Amino acid sequence: MIRNRRIRRTTAIALLAAGALLMWLAPQTLAGAALLALGIALEAIGIAVERRGKG
Numbered sequence: 001m002i003r004n005r006r007i008r009r010t011t012a013i014a015l016l017a018a019g020a021l022l023m024w025l026a027p028q029t030l031a032g033a034a035l036l037a038l039g040i041a042l043e044a045i046g047i048a049v050e051r052r053g054k055g
Contacts, residue, residue, distance in 0.1 A: 008049060015046030 002008040022039030026032040 002049065012046040012050035015042050015049065019043035019046065 002011065019039040019042030022035050022042065026035040026039065
């Protein structure tokens, strides 16, 4: 995993922001549902990246 705290935190914030943007911009179609799921996955990965570095 990423050991440098600054890089890990920047990566986590970028993933959270990208996930939020995807969820906000997702249209109400099947493709929008896929974008929503991708946004949720990116946010979960961002949270996991930040939490793993603390252990």
